[in-house]
Structures are given as structure tokens and as C-alpha cells.
Amino acid sequence: MQKLLSLKNDFVFKKIFSQDQEILIDLINSVLRLPEKSGIVSVTVKNPEILPDEIEKKFIILDVRAVDQSGNEYDIEIQVRRYENYPKRTLYYLCKMYGDQLNKGENYAALCPVIGIHFLDYEQFPDNPDFHYHFYLRDTRYPDLSLTDDISLHIFELPGIEYSIKHRDKMQEWMYFFNHAHEEGENTMEANYSNPMIKKAYDALQFLSADEKARDLAERREKALKDEAMFLEEARNLGMKEGFKKGEKKGKKEGKKEGRKEGRKEGRKETAINLLKMKLLTEEQIAQASGMNIKEIEKLKYELN
Structure with a gap:
């Protein structure tokens, strides 16, 4: 069976x-x-x-x-x-x-x-x-x-x-x-x-x-969802890595706690920038992936153009 x-x-x-x-x-x-x-x-x-x-x-x-x-x-x-x-x-x-x-x-x-x-x-x-x-x-x-x-x-x-x-x-x-x-x-x-x-x-x-056709579509859908998860994880990891580098610089001046806070903020921003540059997602999707709001994404997009 x-x-x-x-x-x-x-x-x-x-x-x-x-x-x-x-x-x-x-x-x-x-x-x-x-x-x-x-x-x-x-x-x-x-x-x-x-x-x-x-x-x-x-x-x-x-x-x-x-x-x-x-x-x-x-x-x-x-x-x-x-x-x-x-x-x-x-x-x-x-x-x-x-x-x-x-x-x-x-x-x-x-x-x-x-x-x-x-x-x-x-x-x-x-x-x-x-x-x-x-x-x-x-x-x-x-x-x-x-x-x-x-x-x-x-x-x-x-x-x-x-x-x-x-x-x-x-x-x-x-x-x-x-x-x-x-x-x-x-x-x-x-x-x-x-x-x-x-x-x-x-x-x-x-x-x-x-149904062979249905099985193929189901498997392709599963692969697309796995690719999506990997795509977002890579964008987040790269964004957070770059963001924390910027946060560390601020942390040296204002303390570790402030540096970590700034690092998370910069990480979300860098994640959004990476996704905007890829030009694969809508602004709403980028907001969802990065944790930022739509207005922040629109502002970033304007600054990049």
C-alpha cells in the first residue's frame, strides 16, 4: 500500500x-x-x-x-x-x-x-x-x-x-x-x-x-516550504551577525546591555535590508520575516533606492 x-x-x-x-x-x-x-x-x-x-x-x-x-x-x-x-x-x-x-x-x-x-x-x-x-x-x-x-x-x-x-x-x-x-x-x-x-x-x-500528479505537487510544496524556512533563517542569521557587530561598537560606549539591545535592533534592520536586496518578497513579507513594521520597511526601501 x-x-x-x-x-x-x-x-x-x-x-x-x-x-x-x-x-x-x-x-x-x-x-x-x-x-x-x-x-x-x-x-x-x-x-x-x-x-x-x-x-x-x-x-x-x-x-x-x-x-x-x-x-x-x-x-x-x-x-x-x-x-x-x-x-x-x-x-x-x-x-x-x-x-x-x-x-x-x-x-x-x-x-x-x-x-x-x-x-x-x-x-x-x-x-x-x-x-x-x-x-x-x-x-x-x-x-x-x-x-x-x-x-x-x-x-x-x-x-x-x-x-x-x-x-x-x-x-x-x-x-x-x-x-x-x-x-x-x-x-x-x-x-x-x-x-x-x-x-x-x-x-x-x-x-x-x-494520484501521482497530486503526490508530485504535495512533494514540491513541501520542498518549497523547507526552502522558505532555510531562506529566512539564512537572512536572519546574516542580518543578526551584521547587526550585533554594529551593536558591539555602541556597547563599548554605552555598556553591554545597551549594546545587546542595539544589536537586536540592528539585526532586524540588517535582515530586512538583505531581504529587500534579494527582491523576492513583498514589503509585508519582509516585515513578517524581520520583525519590523511596514512603515519601517517602506522607509528602508526608500533609503536603498
């Missing part, structure tokens, strides 16, 4: 969940733990296509964007590696999805909730013992007091999802499936999962894994 593709490959993830409405609906209802009577009954995937040049193009997020019958919008994605500015990037895209609902002159009352559902194959919050985090606008002193629930984000840390087989609800079954789908066989599927939609997702994964 041919080895199954990993569901944590974002190409595979998008193919499975953008092509079958039933599977996607069950995933959303399960992870949000929506009551059966008020759960989602239909969704429309807004970006089902995966263009050929997206596969090997670095820094492209292959997310699944859907809207349900009530107008609620969903951004569903899987992240396989940590990004320094992941929280900022996530907030930016969710706010953009929210704002893009209105045309000029339309009433704000027409805005519908935007919900992010992100699966991370790493721990974003390693000092916390949980695996599921739900963020939305709440007052700091009165947590029950909500400004609005129109923008919210669910983060699921996959490394924290390892339960005994006997005690799992539908959400936990999906999480376990993400981690182990590529290892499962017909016998273990029957033993490990009670949700028929997960069995359907497994069948879809088997079919996709048997």
Missing part, C-alpha cells in the same frame, strides 16, 4: 477541505463545538483553486476561505512552522476579510462575523498547558463584557492533541486525525474514530495519495 500524504501539508489540507462541503462543514461544526440544531448546514468555499505557480511560490498561505448560509466568513488554515509575526499577520488578514465585506457607502450593519480557525503544528504558547485558544474583543476587567464577537480566532496547537482513544469528542477526534491520518489503515480507522466524516476524509486522502 502506498504511503499516505500528510494532512499537515497545506496543499493536501486545502485539497481535502475545499473539495468536499460535507467534510468542511463537519470540521467547522466539530472544532467550534456548535450545537447540532444550530450548526452550519452549508458553506461555499471562496478560494477553491490552487494555481500551479502557488505550489512552489514561497510565502503563500494555502488557506480555505468559506462563507456559511448566515454570511459568517471563515479563514481555515494550517501552519507547519512558526513565524515571528504570525499574530500580526493573522489579525491583519481577519480585519481585511471583515472590511472587504463592505462596498463604499454601505451600512456597517451589513458586516458579518469573521472567524479564524488555525491549526498550528507547533506551540504558539508553550508556557500554557492547553491546546485550544479562543481570542476576541473583551474588556480586561470584565471578561464577560464583549465589545463585539464579529472578529474571533480559534488556535489549535496540534502537538498538544494526544488523547486516549476512549475519551474523545468530535473536536478531539479531528485533531488526532490531523496528527495521525498518514499513519492510519482501515483497521485503525474503525478502532480510532466514530465520526463518519473523518472516515470520508480518510477515503479522500487515500484517493489523493494515489
Whole structure:
């Protein structure tokens, strides 16, 4: 039997969940733990296509964007590696999805909730013992007091999802499936999962894994992501090395602590300069990679030109 593709490959993830409405609906209802009577009954995937040049193009997020019958919008994605500015990037895209609902002159009352559902194959919050985090606008002193629930984000840390087989609800079954789908066989599927939609997702994964073209695209996507990680690491290392040299000079005058602080600042700047010179990334991507903000990147770009 041919080895199954990993569901944590974002190409595979998008193919499975953008092509079958039933599977996607069950995933959303399960992870949000929506009551059966008020759960989602239909969704429309807004970006089902995966263009050929997206596969090997670095820094492209292959997310699944859907809207349900009530107008609620969903951004569903899987992240396989940590990004320094992941929280900022996530907030930016969710706010953009929210704002893009209105045309000029339309009433704000027409805005519908935007919900992010992100699966991370790493721990974003390693000092916390949980695996599921739900963020939305709440007052700091009165947590029950909500400004609005129109923008919210669910983060699921996959490394924290390892339960005994006997005690799992539908959400936990999906999480376990993400981690182990590529290892499962017909016998273990029957033993490990009670949700028929997960069995359907497994069948879809088997079919996709048997497709030579799909396997090739999945492998090319995996290579592109590895190249991306190496590319960013090299740029950061070179930038930090050059930055700390500049910081040391200042440190001799103002003390070691100030030198280290200046070194980190200069390191981020040098990283951004290196990436700007390569002319491979957008300003937003460079900001994400370097830890600087967009205005700082724009200023650097102007100075280099």
C-alpha cells in the first residue's frame, strides 16, 4: 500500500477541505463545538483553486476561505512552522476579510462575523498547558463584557492533541486525525474514530495519495516550504551577525546591555535590508520575516533606492 500524504501539508489540507462541503462543514461544526440544531448546514468555499505557480511560490498561505448560509466568513488554515509575526499577520488578514465585506457607502450593519480557525503544528504558547485558544474583543476587567464577537480566532496547537482513544469528542477526534491520518489503515480507522466524516476524509486522502500528479505537487510544496524556512533563517542569521557587530561598537560606549539591545535592533534592520536586496518578497513579507513594521520597511526601501 502506498504511503499516505500528510494532512499537515497545506496543499493536501486545502485539497481535502475545499473539495468536499460535507467534510468542511463537519470540521467547522466539530472544532467550534456548535450545537447540532444550530450548526452550519452549508458553506461555499471562496478560494477553491490552487494555481500551479502557488505550489512552489514561497510565502503563500494555502488557506480555505468559506462563507456559511448566515454570511459568517471563515479563514481555515494550517501552519507547519512558526513565524515571528504570525499574530500580526493573522489579525491583519481577519480585519481585511471583515472590511472587504463592505462596498463604499454601505451600512456597517451589513458586516458579518469573521472567524479564524488555525491549526498550528507547533506551540504558539508553550508556557500554557492547553491546546485550544479562543481570542476576541473583551474588556480586561470584565471578561464577560464583549465589545463585539464579529472578529474571533480559534488556535489549535496540534502537538498538544494526544488523547486516549476512549475519551474523545468530535473536536478531539479531528485533531488526532490531523496528527495521525498518514499513519492510519482501515483497521485503525474503525478502532480510532466514530465520526463518519473523518472516515470520508480518510477515503479522500487515500484517493489523493494515489494520484501521482497530486503526490508530485504535495512533494514540491513541501520542498518549497523547507526552502522558505532555510531562506529566512539564512537572512536572519546574516542580518543578526551584521547587526550585533554594529551593536558591539555602541556597547563599548554605552555598556553591554545597551549594546545587546542595539544589536537586536540592528539585526532586524540588517535582515530586512538583505531581504529587500534579494527582491523576492513583498514589503509585508519582509516585515513578517524581520520583525519590523511596514512603515519601517517602506522607509528602508526608500533609503536603498
